[in-house]
Amino acid sequence: MTQHEIDKLNKRFGAKVRIGFRLDSCGFPVAALVCKYGSAEISLYGAQVMTYRPVGHGPVLFLSKKSEFAEGKPIRGGIPICWPWFGKSKTDSSLPSHGFARTSLWQVVSSSYSDEVVELTLGLVDTPESKAIFPYAFAAQLRITVSQSLKLQLTTRNAGIAPMSLTEAFHPYFRVMRATNIAIQDLDGAKVDDRVTGEQSIQQGEVRITGETDRIYFPKQAHAAIADASLNRTIDIVFNGTKSLVVWNPWIEKSQQMPDFGDDEYTQMVCVEPANTDLTPLTLKPGDRHTLEMTIQAKLN
Numbered sequence: 259m260t261q262h263e264i265d266k267l268n269k270r271f272g273a274k275v276r277i278g279f280r281l282d283s284c285g286f287p288v289a290a291l292v293c294k295y296g297s298a299e300i301s302l303y304g305a306q307v308m309t310y311r312p313v314g315h316g317p318v319l320f321l322s323k324k325s326e327f328a329e330g331k332p333i334r335g336g337i338p339i340c341w342p343w344f345g346k347s348k349t350d351s352s353l354p355s356h357g358f359a360r361t362s363l364w365q366v367v368s369s370s371y372s373d374e375v376v377e378l379t380l381g382l383v384d385t386p387e388s389k390a391i392f393p394y395a396f397a398a399q400l401r402i403t404v405s406q407s408l409k410l411q412l413t414t415r416n417a418g419i420a421p422m423s424l425t426e427a428f429h430p431y432f433r434v435m436r437a438t439n440i441a442i443q444d445l446d447g448a449k450v451d452d453r454v455t456g457e458q459s460i461q462q463g464e465v466r467i468t469g470e471t472d473r474i475y476f477p478k479q480a481h482a483a484i485a486d487a488s489l490n491r492t493i494d495i496v497f498n499g500t501k502s503l504v505v506w507n508p509w510i511e512k513s514q515q516m517p518d519f520g521d522d523e524y525t526q527m528v529c530v531e532p533a534n535t536d537l538t539p540l541t542l543k544p545g546d547r548h549t550l551e552m553t554i555q556a557k558l559n
């Protein structure tokens with residue numbers, strides 16, 4: 259994107275102090291949203307929230323110091339949008355993990371603001387390139403709202419004439435002081451599908467991170483919370499449009515294998531991801547829509 263296009267975005271969708279667009283140092287267009295309760299920065303490449311900072315708090319999201327910020331590569335951290343598949347593609351395992359939304363340039367659809375609420379809506383539609391790997395006509399929109407919380411709403415519309423199946427997730431990387439010192443709450447009694455051990459079980463009590471973690475939970479309620487004893491902070495996560503949450507921490511070996519992630523960074527993050535995975539895929543009839551929603555709120559204990 260050129261500076262001229264950024265100027266046009268600012269003219270059409272910008273608002274002094276509240277909404278601004280810029281090219282960041284690696285050339286990605288970034289939107290900054292600011293209201294009296296907090297601020298967020300969103301890369302239009304991937305429609306990826308990179309930072310979220312409520313007033314009175316430190317950063318809520320983790321962004322890897324080794325993230326590559328290169329075209330064709332996902333940004334490591336913030337809130338990647340996994341869409342239209344989560345994990346490996348069911349039809350072709352050589353396709354990029356977690357779909358192409360996080361490596362696509364999204365268009366700005368609309369913006370609105372007041373002192374209390376700032377919103378930005380981004381859109382992605384099918385192209386000949388997308389059709390070659392995901393043979394559907396679609397319109398996806400992500401609405402990002404910064405107010406007393408950060409809310410994301412991802413709406414998928416089947417714009418074609420055949421039923422469309424997909425999987426998806428919000429993949430937030432939450433910043434924690436020490437992953438081994440957090441408790442993920444509200445998952446007590448949830449069914450668990452453990453992708454590391456292959457075992458299925460029922461969660462007893464709080465979830466603690468003590469090793470490589472890659473699990474799908476089916477919580478009884480549509481919320482979870484990350485209690486961070488070291489930061490004296492709890493992050494509430496409320497979701498809609500799915501019944502499952504993925505909890506991921508790569509731990510030591512996986513971190514060392516990821517070129518865009520620091521060897522020790524697994525200690526500073528945890529992903530708690532509202533997701534429609536391959537265990538619960540979606541099918542949309544022509545014209546149908548589905549919305550996945552997540553609200554994040556940080557509270558001091």
Ligand code: BG6
Binds near residue numbers: 332355356429506
């Ligand atoms: C998680 C998956 O959501 O994302 C893990 O459950 C995966 O299996 C992780 O390793 C990171 O994926 P990626 O493609 O961003 O490295």
